[in-house]
Amino acid sequence: MKKIFSLGLLGLFLLAPVQAETQILKKIGKKIKNKSERRLDQKIDKTIDKGLDKVEEGMEGKEGDSIPKGDKDANQKPADTENTVKLWSKYDFVPGEVVIFEDDLQGERNGEFPSQWDLKKGNVEMAQLGDEMVINFPSTEWANIVPMMKEKGDYLPDVFTLEFDAYFSEFCTAYTLSFYDMVNQKNTTRLPNITIKPDDIFIQHSGSTEFKGDENYPYWKRIAVSFNVRALKIYAGEARVVNIPNFRHNPTGITIASRQCHEAQYAAIRNIRIATGDLELYDKMITDGKIVTNGIRFDSGKAILKPESMGVINEIVKLMQQYPEIRFSVEGHTDSDGDAQFNKNLSEQRANTVLNTLADQGIGRDRLVAKGFGEEVPVADNNSPEGKANNRRVEFVKM
Structure with missing residues (x-):
């Protein structure tokens, strides 16, 4: 053992200058690596913090029923007027002259049924999405709601418009419009249902119209409907996606229906308005x-x-x-x-x-x-x- 130990010391003595230089290089390399890792960790931490902040912002629903905040907002104006003008330059939807139903959801309480609506079936409740209230369809079963109108009977004239914002959480999100009031009216003339999906609108008895939808879920989309005697137009965002010159039906009321695709996703509407009259x-x-x-x-x-x-x-x-x-x-x-x-x-x-x-x-x-x-x-x-x-x-x- 002494012999081996002596040889080891001799070898260490002979190699000391080389090893010293090697150790210095290793220390320098280790410090560079550590600094790089620290900088990378800091960047990762910042990214995680930003991500958590967004998640926390979007999870401000009621306890046990949080709703993620959408990345895009139908009512959020682009960065400047020039972009707004350019993006919506071909938009030709003009709302009716007189508002007969308006619900901006002011004063509503989280978890309660919306005060200006009646329920035909299913489950509907108010919920908080980000910093505002929305009408939420929290079940995977279809729910139907109708506006509580002051005028009874056929409250839609030959010329009217309907507008609302729809929340699309994923590709299977859908909203159905019926042009009669399911609570107070009967569909005696077989008015067709209209189903609106992210990139498709299906009109019962008339077929489907496809259009280019958004790719990044979730997002809000402004839906606008214009009816003039016989002509029906439907807009999704800035695009006119349906134009039927002879609809051959007489709308009498409004029913809006939706549901969750599954329990992890949501369907919601807001800013609902019905107006009458043609603004020539x-x-x-x-x-x-x-x-x-x-x-x-x-x-x-x-x-x-x-x-x-x-x-x-x-x-x-x-x-x-x-x-x-x-x-x-x-x-x-x-x-x-x-x-x-x-x-x-x-x-x-x-x-x-x-x-x-x-x-x-x-x-x-x-x-x-x-x-x-x-x-x-x-x-x-x-x-x-x-x-x-x-x-x-x-x-x-x-x-």
Whole structure:
């Protein structure tokens, strides 16, 4: 053992300079590796933290029934007006002139049944999605709801529009529209059901229409329906996906149905509006001297234009291009909620937003002025959601 140990010491002594240099290189390499790993860990930690923050934001539902927040929002305006104008440049949906049903879900309580609706079958409840309330269809069984209308019987005239935001959690999410009230009316004329899916709309007895849907779930999509005597149009987001010139049916009411694909996913709607009357822009301008619309909408308490507003704005642009002598005073109006002076300032800011959007599309600024009247000139009472919706309007007054 002594001999072996002596030889080992001799070898170690002879190799000491080489080993010392090698050890230094190893230490340098180890430090570089450790620093790289630390930097990588920090980046990973930041990424995980951001991911957890998003998860926590989206899991703000009621206890035991959380809903993930969608990545995209139908009502969330793109980063700037230019992008909004470009994306929705062909959008031609114009809402009806008079709102007869409006539900923005204000004042609803989490877990309760929505107060402005009636239930035909299934399970429906209010839920919190992100920072707002939605009507949730929490079961895998189909549920049907109908709006509680003030007018009984056939409450849909020959001309009406329907709008709502639909939440698509995955490819199998679906919503069904029936043009009669399943609680209060009978389907005596065999009105067809319309099923809306992420990239397909199926109309009973008429077949299916495919279109390019979004690829990244979950997301919100603005659904808009326009009916004019016989013609039926349906929009999904900025795209018109159905155009039937002769629908051959007489809608009498509205029923909305949906369900979860399975327990891990969700179906929800929000911002539901039914309006009547056909807003023929030129005719209104000639007969009334102005065009009144509730179809130009903004983020709550702000002058940020919502994308679906482009339907009316695009039609105003076409009108002014066709008749270059027309000049408009763009006038903003609000409901009576909040401070009167704030509302007046806000209405003027919103009128300027509309003016600037028209100018961005080539309308000369010398043909436009902007004014704000706030809550000073109501056209309806402010005691109902429908009255408030009709008071929140933009008027194009001929000069």
